[in-house]
Amino acid sequence: MSKKTDDILRQFDVLQDAATEEQKEHSLREQAQARAKDPLHIHAGTAFDWEDMEAYQLELERLDREGPGLKK
Numbered sequence: 001m002s003k004k005t006d007d008i009l010r011q012f013d014v015l016q017d018a019a020t021e022e023q024k025e026h027s028l029r030e031q032a033q034a035r036a037k038d039p040l041h042i043h044a045g046t047a048f049d050w051e052d053m054e055a056y057q058l059e060l061e062r063l064d065r066e067g068p069g070l071k072k
Helices: 003-026 028-037 047-066
Strands: none
């Protein structure tokens, strides 16, 4: 192959890689995996789940401040 053909094929491969990255970022599977990797921001659950989660977070904060023991 000539030098020019190799350059064109290389540019085409670069463009194809960029296109697959864009598709990859917008797929539902990729978005779900990204959400699963970051458990600090939960975007699901009922109101009761949220109340339980908030109570659990408050309990963890209390444990960090006071350590394990009986609630006062």
